[in-house]
Amino acid sequence: MSNDDRKTGGRRAPFLRGTPVGRDHDREPDVSRVIALIDMNAFFAQVEQICNPSLRGKPLLVGGDPKKRSIVAAASYEAKACGVRSGMSYYEAKKLCPDAIAIEGDSRKYLDYCYRIVDIFREFTDVVEAFSIDEAFLDLTNVQRLFGTPERICGCIKERLVEDLGLTCSVGIGPNKLVAKMASNMQKPDGLTRIWPEELPHILWPFPVEELTGVGRRMKRRLARMGISTIGDLGRFDPAVLRGQFGVYGELLHQWANGIDESPVDPTCFQTVKSVGHSYTLPRDIDDTETARWFIFWLSDRVCRRMRRDNYVGRTITLTVRNSDFLSFTRSLTLPEHTSSVHTLRDRAMLLYRRNVPPGMKVRLLGVSFSHLKKETPEQMELFSNERQRRAVDAAVDAVKDKYGDSAITFATLIGRPRGMIRRKIGCFLTSSEKGKSDSPLARPPL
Amino acid sequence: MKFSCGRETLIRKLQMAQRATDSKSNIAVLRNVLFMLEGDKLDLTGFDHRIGIKTSLECAMEEPGEITMPCSLLLEILGVMKGDSVYFQLDGFVMNIECGRQRYSVNCMSAEDFPPFPDIKESKSFDFAAEMLEKGIRQTYFATNPDDPRAFMGGVLMSSKGGRLLYVGTDGHRLAFREFEPGGSMPEFDVVIPTRTLGEILRMISETDAEKVEITTGDKTISFVVGDVFMVSRLIEVKFPNFTKVIPENTEGSCRVSRQNFADAVRGASIMARAKENKDMIEINITDESIKLFASTMDMGSATEEIEVVKKGNDVRVAFNSKYIIDFLSVVDEEEVIIDYTDELKPGLFRTDEPGYKYVLMPIQV
Numbered sequence: 110m111s112n113d114d115r116k117t118g119g120r121r122a123p124f125l126r127g128t129p130v131g132r133d134h135d136r137e138p139d140v141s142r143v144i145a146l147i148d149m150n151a152f153f154a155q156v157e158q159i160c161n162p163s164l165r166g167k168p169l170l171v172g173g174d175p176k177k178r179s180i181v182a183a184a185s186y187e188a189k190a191c192g193v194r195s196g197m198s199y200y201e202a203k204k205l206c207p208d209a210i211a212i213e214g215d216s217r218k219y220l221d222y223c224y225r226i227v228d229i230f231r232e233f234t235d236v237v238e239a240f241s242i243d244e245a246f247l248d249l250t251n252v253q254r255l256f257g258t259p260e261r262i263c264g265c266i267k268e269r270l271v272e273d274l275g276l277t278c279s280v281g282i283g284p285n286k287l288v289a290k291m292a293s294n295m296q297k298p299d300g301l302t303r304i305w306p307e308e309l310p311h312i313l314w315p316f317p318v319e320e321l322t323g324v325g326r327r328m329k330r331r332l333a334r335m336g337i338s339t340i341g342d343l344g345r346f347d348p349a350v351l352r353g354q355f356g357v358y359g360e361l362l363h364q365w366a367n368g369i370d371e372s373p374v375d376p377t378c379f380q381t382v383k384s385v386g387h388s389y390t391l392p393r394d395i396d397d398t399e400t401a402r403w404f405i406f407w408l409s410d411r412v413c414r415r416m417r418r419d420n421y422v423g424r425t426i427t428l429t430v431r432n433s434d435f436l437s438f439t440r441s442l443t444l445p446e447h448t449s450s451v452h453t454l455r456d457r458a459m460l461l462y463r464r465n466v467p468p469g470m471k472v473r474l475l476g477v478s479f480s481h482l483k484k485e486t487p488e489q490m491e492l493f494s495n496e497r498q499r500r501a502v503d504a505a506v507d508a509v510k511d512k513y514g515d516s517a518i519t520f521a522t523l524i525g526r527p528r529g530m531i532r533r534k535i536g537c538f539l540t541s542s543e544k545g546k547s548d549s550p551l552a553r554p555p556l
Numbered sequence: 557m558k559f560s561c562g563r564e565t566l567i568r569k570l571q572m573a574q575r576a577t578d579s580k581s582n583i584a585v586l587r588n589v590l591f592m593l594e595g596d597k598l599d600l601t602g603f604d605h606r607i608g609i610k611t612s613l614e615c616a617m618e619e620p621g622e623i624t625m626p627c628s629l630l631l632e633i634l635g636v637m638k639g640d641s642v643y644f645q646l647d648g649f650v651m652n653i654e655c656g657r658q659r660y661s662v663n664c665m666s667a668e669d670f671p672p673f674p675d676i677k678e679s680k681s682f683d684f685a686a687e688m689l690e691k692g693i694r695q696t697y698f699a700t701n702p703d704d705p706r707a708f709m710g711g712v713l714m715s716s717k718g719g720r721l722l723y724v725g726t727d728g729h730r731l732a733f734r735e736f737e738p739g740g741s742m743p744e745f746d747v748v749i750p751t752r753t754l755g756e757i758l759r760m761i762s763e764t765d766a767e768k769v770e771i772t773t774g775d776k777t778i779s780f781v782v783g784d785v786f787m788v789s790r791l792i793e794v795k796f797p798n799f800t801k802v803i804p805e806n807t808e809g810s811c812r813v814s815r816q817n818f819a820d821a822v823r824g825a826s827i828m829a830r831a832k833e834n835k836d837m838i839e840i841n842i843t844d845e846s847i848k849l850f851a852s853t854m855d856m857g858s859a860t861e862e863i864e865v866v867k868k869g870n871d872v873r874v875a876f877n878s879k880y881i882i883d884f885l886s887v888v889d890e891e892e893v894i895i896d897y898t899d900e901l902k903p904g905l906f907r908t909d910e911p912g913y914k915y916v917l918m919p920i921q922v
Contacts, residue, residue: 487837489877490901490918491728492802497901500921 143249143259144374146281146289147266149226150298152243153183153214156222159275168193168209170202175211182214186298219243222274229269233262238374244293246286248374263301287370288313290322309368314341321365328362331355340366385421386429386478387411392530394433394471401462401472403527406520408477409455414515416479417507422447423479426454428461433471440465447483450499451506454479557621557646559593561613563655566642567634569600569611572763572785574627575756576602576609585669588624592667593617601670602627607753608673608788621646622667633660673788676774680743684769686782688736690761692723695734695887695913697754701727707794711748718744724799725751730880731799731916745773748796753778753789760785803916804905807896809869811842815893815908818847819885821861825849826878828859837920838878842897843871851878874900875920881906884915 149155153171158164168188173179181202184193191206199211223242230237233256236248249259256262263280270276281292282303291313295302304312319329321340335354337343343351344366351359364370387408395401405428416423424447431437440461444453458477466472490497509518570589578586581604590601596617601610623646634642637655645652646664653660693712702710704727713724721742723734757780761769764783772779779788825838829851841848847865852858874897885893890908897904900922906915 487835487875487920487922489729489835489920492726492731492903492916492918493728493797501901 141250142284143253144283144286144289145247145249145259145263146240146283146286146293147230147245147247147263148279148281148293148297149243150277150279151183151185151189152222152276153219154185154188155276156219157212157214158185160218164210164212168206170199170206170209170211171214172199172211174213175199179213181211184209222276225274226270226276229266229273232269233266236374236376238376240290246289246374249282260301260303267299267301283368285368285370286372286374287322287365288368291320294320304368306368310341310344313366313368314339314344316340318343318366321362323358323362323365382419382421382482384427384478384480384482385412385416385419385423386427386476386480388429388474388476388478390431390474391472394473395527396469396471398463398468400527400530401466401475402459403522404475405458405462405477406455406522408475409451409458410519410523412477412479413449413451413454413503414507414510416449416482417503420485421479421482422449422485423483424448424481425479426457426461427476427478427480428458428465429474429476429478430462430466430472431474433473435473437474438465439476441480443481447481447485448496449479449485450496450503452499452502557591557593557623557651558618558644559598559615560618560641560643561598561615563634563637563640563642565613567631569613570627570631570634572611572760573600573602573609574631575759576604576607576787577627578604579628584626585624585665585671587626587628588665588670589627589630590622590624590667590670592622593620595620603671603673603788605671606750606790607756609756610673610786612784623649623651623664624667624670625651625662625664629662633662674777674790676772676777676779676788679772679774680745681770681772682742684771685738686761686766686769688721688738689769690758692721692734692736693754693758696723696725696732697751697758698883698887699725699727699730699732699915700751702751704728707792708748708796711750711792712754713746713748713796713799715746716742716744717746724796726799729877729918731802732884733799733803733914733916735912746796747773747778748792748794749778750789750792753787756787757782760787802903803914804896804898804903807869807902807905808898809842809867809872810894810896811847811865811867812892812894813847813863813865815885815888815891817863818893819882821847821849821863822878822881822885825851825859825861826882827851828853828857829878831856835920836878837875837922838881839873839875839922841871841873842867842895872897872899874904875922876904876917877920880917884917888913 154169157169157171166187167185168191169185170181170188170193171184172182179199181193181195181197181199183195184202188202188206188209193202193206193209202209203211219242223239227237227239227245230245230247234247234249234252238246240246249262252262253259256265259282263282267278267280270278277299279293279297279300280302281289281295283289283292284306288304288309292302292304293300316339318324318332318337318340321343324332332343335346337346343362346363348360348363351363353359355362389404389408391404425441425443427439427441429437429439442457442461444457454477506518573589577589581587586604592599592601593615596614597612598615599610599612601608633653637658639656641655643654645654649664649666651662651664653662692714696712700709700711704710706728709727713722715722719737719739721736721738725732760782764785766783770781776791776793777788778791779786822838826836829836829838831853838849838851841850842865844867846862849861850858884906888908890910892909894907894909895904896907900919904917904919906917907913
């Protein structure tokens with residue numbers, strides 16, 4: 110312990126130094142936090158095995174389209190036993206495990222499971238931060254009196270996950286996010302590990318330094334040159350030298366190696382919607398502005414309807430275009446005021462289209478989105494603007510759609526069909542040549 | 557240049573001229589005040605290219621001359637001097653200032669660098685009753701917004717046509733409209749005067765107790781003579797939008813309340829409307845029995861105020877920015893105010909029994 114530490118008072122001192130979270134710097138460091146990380150084991154593969162019993166117990170690879178050059182996003186434990194790791198190409202994986210079944214992942218399915226899992230977590234604590242689609246941090250500090258020890262709570266959660274969803278997970282419990290994450294990696298699959306603050310050096314330090322969050326391949330090489338190979342080496346190293354070598358990050362690494370991490374569990378990650386948008390792969394490539402206009406109006410209407418239903422207003426409008434060579438680009442503009450008016454969105458999106466899509470370009474996909482969102486607050490209305498009439502129109506259109514369905518009212522432009530395409534039913538198009546071939550893959554309904 | 561003059565008078569006159577200097581300007585001479593001495597009259601001029609103010613005072617001249625001096629520095633020096641009379645003596649570009657046993661030297665700049673006032677071309681001159689000017693400005697200029705990129709919101713439209721004199725100010729959320737019938741012969745004109753200029757006129761009228769203001773107006777520039785102060789200002793060269801279409805004519809309901817009671821109630825309720833996301837919003841619920849005002853802020857609490865009302869027409873529940881209502885209530889002098897309304901999305905018309913003043917206010921959509 111250095112002199113500085115003694116001045117600020119023994120036990121807490123290490124937590125005061127270089128707290129990584131700027132906005133919380135005046136918060137009293139809490140040494141007695143209890144944080145859990147719950148990591149769903151081979152999440153995508155588990156979900157696929159639940160949904161399709163014939164895959165259970167078999168080596169399974171989930172990733173991109175297996176017919177293309179894709180990589181493995183998740184492998185079932187049966188496949189992992191053969192040495193398959195996430196991030197390998199299918200080709201490599203098949204070499205290691207020839208029997209493995211490769212399937213294309215379905216992100217909506219996983220997201221749906223993710224929300225169901227988080228709902229279970231929320232029954233135990235409201236401070237839940239989704240770290241990724243298959244991992245979440247839970248702050249259990251203040252719920253121990255309600256539900257008992259952290260081990261008991263996590264045991265209950267594990268039971269619930271198996272009973273309700275049929276999923277297994279690995280749980281790590283520690284005094285902060287960093288240690289919880291390390292603990293969750295100790296026992297996989299289906300583990301539950303708690304690391305106590307006092308046993309940190311004992312457990313953490315023997316591991317090679319690259320096991321520490323924040324140490325990648327290059328950092329490992331640089332540390333090795335300094336004679337640091339284990340987490341313990343790093344934790345015992347002089348922080349001043351680390352700072353000289355790596356700047357502020359060096360000091361953070363030193364803290365992490367000592368199991369110090371003050372970052373809070375941030376439950377707001379669920380509350381922020383960053384953008385609302387729709388895109389659509391056209392039934393055939395188009396090159397005329399009129400047809401593009403049809404689809405931009407149609408997409409804009411859907412975007413704004415969703416925005417108003419969820420009470421959002423946005424400021425930045427983005428148009429996504431993909432041409433027949435699969436080259437995509439996006440162009441955006443920012444409005445002076447937040448709005449959810451469909452008139453504004455479709456007119457500005459059309460403006461972006463006219464400015465940025467050269468005549469004759471074959472367009473394959475169009476997308477329209479609103480970002481820089483905020484929840485709609487009471488809005489002072491303007492005297493010299495027709496926003497008032499537009500809002501009234503939007504409100505009336507919403508009322509009609511709520512009562513009679515989304516197809517009951519629309520722009521006059523959208524009555525009928527875009528040129529050369531036949532509207533089979535709501536939200537579904539065929540090109541003229543595909544009429545009658547109802548199972549055409551091109552006629553897939555949009556998202 | 558040599559003269560002596562009364563310290564207090566000089567301070568007062570300098571402060572007047574200072575309001576037309578630009579203390580933040582990169583051009584040093586615009587931070588200065590021009591001293592011109594001829595006969596027993598000392599002229600002080602400030603001019604920042606947008607507003608110019610010229611005022612004068614009596615002094616005992618020994619030698620005429622002209623020079624510019626940094627205004628705020630000079631005021632600071634005069635502030636620490638103790639005697640009644642101050643003696644100025646210019647030596648090259650250094651002004652020596654003496655008062656009793658206090659002696660200060662101030663570096664000055666040549667009067668030649670000081671920008672001249674703009675000429676007023678194709679001008680019309682006329683006299684104006686100060687009261688009519690003061691009231692017209694006071695009741696409209698607060699409703700403008702000089703920070704808005706739309707230029708017409710940066711000033712008040714002053715328009716004389718067919719024996720009617722109009723003042724109109726707006727910031728896009730509200731519009732204040734004042735009409736006079738001045739009688740006599742007033743030339744026709746149509747100008748947008750910057751809000752800052754109007755504020756200065758109000759101060760001058762109140763400081764000089766003038767009864768008459770002489771106005772000369774051209775296309776780009778306007779000048780005012782208030783008492784012994786001369787002021788010149790650039791006009792905002794913009795076409796004012798058609799404001800008549802935003803003044804509601806046939807409203808579906810109308811109510812009459814005591815101004816004092818209404819003002820107290822709005823001020824009270826607005827205590828609970830201070831959150832940023834609420835935009836000082838208060839909800840007004842007008843029924844046959846009463847006006848109820850309601851305001852709430854999520855983490856603070858809520859307020860309800862209820863006052864008596866005389867009402868015609870339908871009930872309404874509408875939200876307004878309380879600051880805008882208070883602005884209106886503080887510039888009218890009548891005992892009762894009238895609120896005309898249609899629904900929660902249409903503008904409300906605030907007025908009094910005096911037919912010349914109308915205040916249009918857009919609601920807040922909840």
